[in-house]
Amino acid sequence: xxxxxxxxIHTALSLCANREAHAEGYLAIAKEIGLTxxxxxxxxxxxxxxxxxxxxxxxxxxGPQNTAHIExxxxxxxxxxxxxxxxxxxxxxxxDPFHHGVAITxxxxxxxxxxxxxxxxxxxxxxxxxxxxxxxxxDYMVNAYREIIESPVSRYITAMAHPFEAVCCPYDNRxxxxxxxxxCYRRLFDRTAQKGIAIExxxxxxxxxxxxxxxxxxxxxxxxxxxxxxxxxxxxxxxHDHLAHQTYADHTSFVSTLLGLGEEDLSPITK
Ligand SMILES: [Zn+2]
Ligand SMILES: [Zn+2]
Numbered sequence: 001x002x003x004x005x006x007x008x009i010h011t012a013l014s015l016c017a018n019r020e021a022h023a024e025g026y027l028a029i030a031k032e033i034g035l036t037x038x039x040x041x042x043x044x045x046x047x048x049x050x051x052x053x054x055x056x057x058x059x060x061x062x063g064p065q066n067t068a069h070i071e072x073x074x075x076x077x078x079x080x081x082x083x084x085x086x087x088x089x090x091x092x093x094x095x096d097p098f099h100h101g102v103a104i105t106x107x108x109x110x111x112x113x114x115x116x117x118x119x120x121x122x123x124x125x126x127x128x129x130x131x132x133x134x135x136x137x138x139d140y141m142v143n144a145y146r147e148i149i150e151s152p153v154s155r156y157i158t159a160m161a162h163p164f165e166a167v168c169c170p171y172d173n174r175x176x177x178x179x180x181x182x183x184c185y186r187r188l189f190d191r192t193a194q195k196g197i198a199i200e201x202x203x204x205x206x207x208x209x210x211x212x213x214x215x216x217x218x219x220x221x222x223x224x225x226x227x228x229x230x231x232x233x234x235x236x237x238x239x240h241d242h243l244a245h246q247t248y249a250d251h252t253s254f255v256s257t258l259l260g261l262g263e264e265d266l267s268p269i270t271k
Contacts, residue, residue: 116158
C-alpha cells in the first residue's frame with residue numbers, strides 16, 4: 001500500500017530541529033514524493049500545566065515551547081493551503097509523569113487538528129536512575145503508556161508517537177521491547193483500539209536501513225500485536241529537517257506491506 005501522509009513533522013520551532021526546517025520546504029518535497037497530507041507536530045508543553053521535570057535541561061527545552069510559540073506556525077500553514085496537499089496543525093506534546101497524564105489542557109487540545117504523544121521520551125521524562133536494570137526502563141514506558149491513554153485528554157489523542165522506542169537510549173533500545181510480555185502489550189493495545197487512538201509507525205530509525213534489516217526489527221512485532229488488537233495506524237517521518245524528508249517514502253510502502261496493512265488499518269485522519 002502506498003502511504004500518502006506524514007503525521008509527524010518538526011519545523012525550526014522545535015528547538016531540536018534544523019534551524020532551516022520550514023513548512024514551505026516540507027510542502028515542496030511532499031509534492032515531489034507524492035504525499036497528499038502533512039501534519040506538523042512541533043514539540044509542545046502547555047504552559048497551563050505546571051511542570052516538574054525529573055531531568056536537568058528539560059525545563060529549558062519545554063519552557064519556551066509553549067502555546068504562543070507553536071502557534072506561530074498556524075498562519076504560515078494557512079498561507080500554504082490550496083496547493084493539493086492537505087495541511088494539519090498539531091503538536092507532539094509530552095507525557096506528564098508528575099500529574100500522571102499528558103502535558104496539554106483540554107482548551108488547547110480542542111484547537112489542534114491532531115495530537116501525538118510519546119511514552120518513550122525517557123531521555124527527558126524518566127529519572128536517569130531507571131535506565132538500569134533494563135526492566136525498570138521498560139516498566140516506566142508501560143506505566144507512561146497506560147497513564148497517557150487513560151488521561152482526561154485521551155479523546156483528543158490521535159496517535160501514540162514512536163511507542164516503546166526509547167529515544168536517545170544509552171543502550172540498544174530494542175533490548176527493552178522483549179522485556180514486556182505480549183499479554184501486557186495486548187492489554188494496552190486493546191485499550192488503545194477502544195479509545196480510537198492510533199499507533200504511529202515512526203520511520204526515523206529506518207532511514208539508512210535495508211529492507212532485510214527492517215524485516216528483522218523487533219519493533220514490528222509490536223505493530224503486529226497492535227493490528228491483532230484492532231488498532232489503527234498513522235505513519236510519521238519525525239523529520240527535523242525538510243531536506244531529510246526526501247527519503248521518507250522510501251520504506252513506507254515496504255513496511256505497510258510487511259505488516260499486511262490495508263486502507264482499513266489506517267487511522268481515519270490519514271484519509
Ligand atoms: Zn518524539
Ligand atoms: Zn518528533
